[in-house]
Amino acid sequence: MRFLSVLPLAALQALAAVADESLSDNIIHPQQQKEAFNTSEIPRAPLPWGRVNFLHTSDTHGWLDGHANVPSWGADWGDFVSFVAHMKDKALRMKVDLLLIDSGDFHDGGGLSDSTSPKGAVSDSIFESIDYDVVTIGNHGVRTGAEALNIHHNLSRVFGDQFLTSNVDVKANGILKSIGHRYRAFQTRKGLRIVAFGVTINDPVLRDLANTEVYSAEWMFHQSWFGEAMGQEADLYVLVGHAPTYASCLDPKKDNPLVCLRDRIRKETDKPIQLFGGHAHHRNFTCYDDKSSGIESGKYCDTVGWVALNEVSSPAWSGAQTLLGDDARPNKTCARGNQGDIRDTPYLLDRRYVDWNRVSFAYHTGDLDSRDTGSPPVLASFDTPLGRKVTDDISKARHLLNLTHFLGCAREDYCFNCKKVGQDGNIYELLKDALSDTVAQKDRATTPRVVISNDGTIRDNIYQGPFMTGDAYAVVPFPNHFQYIANMPCSDFKKMTSHLPTMQQVSCIDDSERHHHDYSAITKEGHSPDLQSHLDLRSVMDDHSDDHQATFPQRNGQQKQYSPGYTTHDALGNDGDDTIHSSIIESERYMKLFWANASFPTPSHYPPSFDVVFTNYLAKKILDALNKIGAPYTDKDVVDYLPRAYTSRDVLVDYTARHWGQDIKNCPIKRPEDRGPPN
Numbered sequence: 001m002r003f004l005s006v007l008p009l010a011a012l013q014a015l016a017a018v019a020d021e022s023l024s025d026n027i028i029h030p031q032q033q034k035e036a037f038n039t040s041e042i043p044r045a046p047l048p049w050g051r052v053n054f055l056h057t058s059d060t061h062g063w064l065d066g067h068a069n070v071p072s073w074g075a076d077w078g079d080f081v082s083f084v085a086h087m088k089d090k091a092l093r094m095k096v097d098l099l100l101i102d103s104g105d106f107h108d109g110g111g112l113s114d115s116t117s118p119k120g121a122v123s124d125s126i127f128e129s130i131d132y133d134v135v136t137i138g139n140h141g142v143r144t145g146a147e148a149l150n151i152h153h154n155l156s157r158v159f160g161d162q163f164l165t166s167n168v169d170v171k172a173n174g175i176l177k178s179i180g181h182r183y184r185a186f187q188t189r190k191g192l193r194i195v196a197f198g199v200t201i202n203d204p205v206l207r208d209l210a211n212t213e214v215y216s217a218e219w220m221f222h223q224s225w226f227g228e229a230m231g232q233e234a235d236l237y238v239l240v241g242h243a244p245t246y247a248s249c250l251d252p253k254k255d256n257p258l259v260c261l262r263d264r265i266r267k268e269t270d271k272p273i274q275l276f277g278g279h280a281h282h283r284n285f286t287c288y289d290d291k292s293s294g295i296e297s298g299k300y301c302d303t304v305g306w307v308a309l310n311e312v313s314s315p316a317w318s319g320a321q322t323l324l325g326d327d328a329r330p331n332k333t334c335a336r337g338n339q340g341d342i343r344d345t346p347y348l349l350d351r352r353y354v355d356w357n358r359v360s361f362a363y364h365t366g367d368l369d370s371r372d373t374g375s376p377p378v379l380a381s382f383d384t385p386l387g388r389k390v391t392d393d394i395s396k397a398r399h400l401l402n403l404t405h406f407l408g409c410a411r412e413d414y415c416f417n418c419k420k421v422g423q424d425g426n427i428y429e430l431l432k433d434a435l436s437d438t439v440a441q442k443d444r445a446t447t448p449r450v451v452i453s454n455d456g457t458i459r460d461n462i463y464q465g466p467f468m469t470g471d472a473y474a475v476v477p478f479p480n481h482f483q484y485i486a487n488m489p490c491s492d493f494k495k496m497t498s499h500l501p502t503m504q505q506v507s508c509i510d511d512s513e514r515h516h517h518d519y520s521a522i523t524k525e526g527h528s529p530d531l532q533s534h535l536d537l538r539s540v541m542d543d544h545s546d547d548h549q550a551t552f553p554q555r556n557g558q559q560k561q562y563s564p565g566y567t568t569h570d571a572l573g574n575d576g577d578d579t580i581h582s583s584i585i586e587s588e589r590y591m592k593l594f595w596a597n598a599s600f601p602t603p604s605h606y607p608p609s610f611d612v613v614f615t616n617y618l619a620k621k622i623l624d625a626l627n628k629i630g631a632p633y634t635d636k637d638v639v640d641y642l643p644r645a646y647t648s649r650d651v652l653v654d655y656t657a658r659h660w661g662q663d664i665k666n667c668p669i670k671r672p673e674d675r676g677p678p679n
């Protein structure tokens with residue numbers, strides 16, 4: 001193992017110079033972060049082990065400290081390090097292979113990665129404590145040339161030939177070069193010959209086009225290194241992608257490079273091909289043919305993906321021929337209608353999505369005390385020295401970076417996909433309150449205004465319980481400053497919003513509006529088409545509300561409620577989730593654009609004119625919409641509303657610190673048993 005000293009001392013000392021009082025509580029926390037809660041839910045069954053097994057992470061986005069208020073995802077990277085060490089030991093004992101894969105996106109999310117400059121200065125060295133066999137970069141590594149260069153010089157060098165960017169370049173000293181290696185041909189501990197690639201989707205809207213390049217699959221196929229890679233002896237192809245596994249490939253010049261690469265390899269050989277996708281922020285499994293399939297393993301350190309393959313054959317295999325022991329075996333197949341198939345060894349495989357908590361990890365490594373004591377205790381044997389050190393480093397870094405500063409107590413969950421628009425507990429309703437409260441220019445505080453924002457501003461839920469500065473980073477990771485157009489007539493605003501994706505309605509009370517009735521975007525029934533379909537969706541969901549109440553009979557005959565979480569239906573069935581949950585409403589999303597109002601003389605009516613404030617991210621969209629209605633506004637009319645240092649990131653921080661209860665001792669989280677079904 002190359003990685004023994006985890007957080008470079010220099011990194012911690014540099015941080016300590018910034019703030020050292022916060023370390024007054026200088027105790028070692030040998031387990032998950034001390035604010036994190038334990039889950040009481042146990043996995044449904046042991047993992048199936050095959051001859052070749054994989055642990056897969058994806059889209060960690062800096063969440064290496066875990067999710068303090070969500071017991072299902074309470075573990076931190078140190079707990080994961082211990083888990084991996086035990087699983088490696090187990091693979092050794094069983095004489096099978098275990099490979100570690102990550103599909104990219106290391107930053108833009110958690111405070112641990114985003115509160116330092118450069119992003120990842122601390123979190124990357126924590127991430128590196130897992131000795132991944134293959135890692136690739138995400139689209140969030142190429143949004144700026146500086147970040148791509150940072151990854152090229154730091155993360156990529158640490159992982160060496162395990163860091164693959166088959167189609168991603170960065171400009172270094174004016175010359176485009178691969179951020180990592182193009183491919184990796186290697187032999188596993190048990191002798192299997194693997195050829196691996198790492199590809200990333202192109203995001204031309206947000207990528208730094210001047211300093212990075214993301215090539216198509218077609219481009220790869222014409223490179224000499226690709227021919228060289230395909231010339232290697234291989235028993236298995238491992239394709240790691242920061243790309244969804246389900247989006248198919250019709251045109252390799254522009255479509256999903258991960259699936260295009262699979263299709264291309266399949267044209268040349270019938271060897272097994274295993275895909276590890278990302279970017280989807282979902283759990284999923286897709287079958288392409290009986291010997292190729294792909295997994296997606298969640299996001300934000302909420303999931304560890306597991307893939308077990310049993311029939312990869314190799315003349316060089318030195319591991320177990322027949323698996324001994326009473327572990328479950330992979331016994332599923334991707335073959336369609338294989339009843340008629342007289343093959344003597346069908347290609348058997350299985351997958352599992354493990355919840356990111358210590359109980360799940362310890363359950364699968366045999367370190368869970370199985371005596372029925374209510375909350376299942378994790379045995380001390382679970383924590384390895386390196387795992388403890390990583391947890392402790394995270395704990396110190398969180399304090400030094402001021403991520404554990406208590407802002408206020410969330411009395412309920414605020415989420416973007418489990419509450420309906422307009423309902424209490426919908427996070428956008430909270431954000432609207434916060435925008436009207438905090439985005440106020442001193443000199444114009446009494447001038448009526450609307451403050452426009454968009455749904456992508458919010459990236460995570462706020463969970464009931466203590467709300468910390470670190471959580472605030474996670475909820476609003478992108479800083480945007482506020483600009484405005486002063487004193488816009490209501491009629492212009494109304495016409496403008498009819499050219500923007502929104503569900504909010506505007507009615508103006510000035511004369512011209514009364515006489516002209518220019519309701520171009522409104523249907524006869526008085527609803528915009530979007531609103532209409534949204535209401536339909538709602539009623540469908542209401543009809544099926546029983547689906548959200550998964551229950552199972554307890555020993556004593558009572559019904560136990562599962563906590564909400566992933567309920568995955570994938571190509572192999574409904575048994576992929578390692579821990580059973582009740583479903584959350586996944587499709588209930590807010591409108592694209594929405595706005596708050598403030599200082600309206602009558603809150604229920606739009607005044608004849610008002611300031612229109614918006615995040616700089618929206619400025620171009622708003623000017624475009626104004627141009628479409630022929631209103632005479634140019635970018636000269638768009639000026640800063642607040643100093644640029646005040647951003648969308650400060651809004652919830654200020655609002656919660658001012659308006660939420662400050663008693664951390666009286667601020668309970670929701671336990672699984674009191675999480676009712678979402679309504």
Ligand SMILES: *[C@@H]1O[C@H](CO)[C@@H](O)[C@H](O)[C@H]1NC(C)=O
Nearest residue numbers: 034035036037038376377378
């Ligand atoms: C979680 O469980 C551990 C024992 O495994 C215990 O020491 C710790 O206090 C528990 N944490 C909370 C917040 O209850």
Ligand SMILES: *[C@@H]1O[C@H](CO)[C@@H](O)[C@H](O)[C@H]1NC(C)=O
Nearest residue numbers: 118120121146149150153154
């Ligand atoms: C590499 O990481 C160090 C430590 O975070 C940082 O100071 C340096 O700027 C990084 N290199 C590049 C090229 O960004």
Ligand SMILES: *[C@@H]1O[C@H](CO)[C@@H](O)[C@H](O)[C@H]1NC(C)=O
Nearest residue numbers: 246282284285286287570571
């Ligand atoms: C999961 O993958 C299947 C293809 O196997 C696809 O049809 C489906 O849309 C995917 N589901 C999600 C939630 O991405």
Ligand SMILES: *[C@@H]1O[C@H](CO)[C@@H](O)[C@H](O)[C@H]1NC(C)=O
Nearest residue numbers: 045047048328329330331332
């Ligand atoms: C497949 O394996 C699972 C355990 O992973 C077991 O519960 C199930 O009965 C097996 N199914 C068949 C058809 O053998």
Ligand SMILES: *[C@@H]1O[C@H](CO)[C@@H](O)[C@H](O)[C@H]1NC(C)=O
Nearest residue numbers: 019022402403405407469653
């Ligand atoms: C930590 O962050 C909070 C909220 O932004 C701020 O009020 C406080 O002063 C910060 N503390 C330190 C030590 O920087």
Ligand SMILES: *[C@@H]1O[C@H](CO)[C@@H](O)[C@H](O)[C@H]1NC(C)=O
Nearest residue numbers: 432596597598603604605606
């Ligand atoms: C202004 O905001 C308040 C509080 O969110 C809301 O109740 C009201 O409907 C809004 N008024 C308009 C005209 O949208």
Ligand SMILES: [Zn+2]
Nearest residue numbers: 059061105279
């Ligand atoms: Zn992502």
